[in-house]
Amino acid sequence: MEKRKINIVDTTLRDGSHAVSHSFTIDQVTAVAEGLDKVGVSLIELSHGDGIAGSSVNYGFSKTNELELIKAASKVVKNAKLTVLLIPGIGTIEDLQEAKENGAQAVRVATHVTEADIAIQHIKYAKSIGMMAVGFLMMAHMASPEKIVEQAKIFMDCGADYINLADSAGHMLPDDVRARVSALKNALDIPIGFHSHNNLGLSVANSIAAVEEGATYIDATCRGLGAGAGNTQNEVLCAVLNRLGYDTGVDLYGIMDVAEEILEPIMQRPQVINTASLMLGYAGVYSSFLLHTYRAAEKYHLNSRDILVELGSRGMVGGQEDMILDVAYELAQKTKQ
Known part of the structure; x- marks a missing residue:
């Protein structure tokens, strides 16, 4: 029987940017991108952690302009x-055009799980200029399978090549993933992808659950580098998929070498599940909030866990990083009373 193909989407140079405070250099990016390309990864995602044009006061400035990094990687x-x-509202159609001119061939347009309609123009434009376009639904734990299908159809109807479901908080359990991916598989006639964070230590298990329910594009990063406790670890995922009999098209020894010899020396710290990142998953808070929360906790002399629980209770979503300081300030005032 022919092995089912699973496309590996490596986001080391995008989600991993969060973990190094957006400090990737041209030399680092070209080394990682070239290594990933040679070992057979299907898509290599590169931008500021919050997408093209994300370099800002709110999200953190990039050490090197992303357009320069894209051009070098191309x-x-x-x-x-x-x-x-x-991410619409951070990046624009003009930014997308510039990315295309500098060598980008595909774009993943990411919205909150209930806001797919704000990405229609971006997906249509990407298709009109010959790019692969993906509808990317963030914070998928915050919507029911039925709602996710409704939103995914918006992406499909405007021309998306596939739908990517993101457990941005690392909050979902395997059964949560199964319910959402199977609902999409039964309702859509385009491929499905999955993006996981490891805040509860379940990223590989959740990725396998997605594959077993029909997902054919799976996100991963070398050494698991990424926001919060990181993403699905690429070399581990490929090893598990190989053992299960799937065809990733990725050279297993090769991806191990890229992770160990090229990426690991760049890392500022090991990617582990510490208390704060565990709390991200437990409270269901967007993974890229972690470093912002650390800084706010230090500034206002608070326990980062208290800030994360409060953010979760308020249903904060990606794009509201600027609110973290406000929440921390309010908590600090309460402690003084």
């Missing part, structure tokens, strides 16, 4: 599709 990526993330 010179060494020969087989994979060089991909960018775009």
Whole structure:
């Protein structure tokens, strides 16, 4: 029986940007991108952690302009599709055009799980200029399978090549993933992808659950580098998928070498599940909030766990990073009373 193909989408140079405070250099990016391309990764995602044009006061400034990084990576990526993330309201159609001119071949347009309609124009534009376009639904734990299907159909109807479901908080359990991916699989006639965070230690298990329910695009990063406790660890995922009999098209020894010899020396710290990142998953808070929360806790002399629980109770979502300081300030005032 022919093995089912699983496309590996490596987001080390995008989600991993959060974990290094957006400090990737041209030399680092070209080394990682070239390594990933040579070992058979299907898509290589590169941008600021919050997408193209994310470099800002709110989200953190990039050490090197992302357009320069994209242009440099495009010179060494020969087989994979060089991909960018775009969050409407942060990035614009003009930013997408510039990314395309600098070598990007695909875009994943990311919205909150209930707000797919704000991405219609971006997906249509991407298709009109010859790019692969993906509808990316963030914070998927915050919506029912039925609601997710409704939102995914908005993406599908405007031309998305596939739908990517993101457990942005690392909050979901395998059964949560199964329910959502199976609902999409039964309702759509385009492929489904899945993006996981490891805040509860379940990213590989959740990714396998997605595959077993029909997902064919799975996000991962070398060494698990990413926001919060990181993403699904690429070399581990490929090993598990190989053992299960799936075809990733990725050279297993090769991806191990990229992770150990190229990526690991760049990392500022090991990617582990510490107390704060565990709390992200437990409270269902957006993973990229972690470093912002650390800074707010230090500024106002608070326990970062208290801030994260409060953010979760308020249903904060990606794009509201600027509110973290406000929440911390309010908590600090209460402690003084």
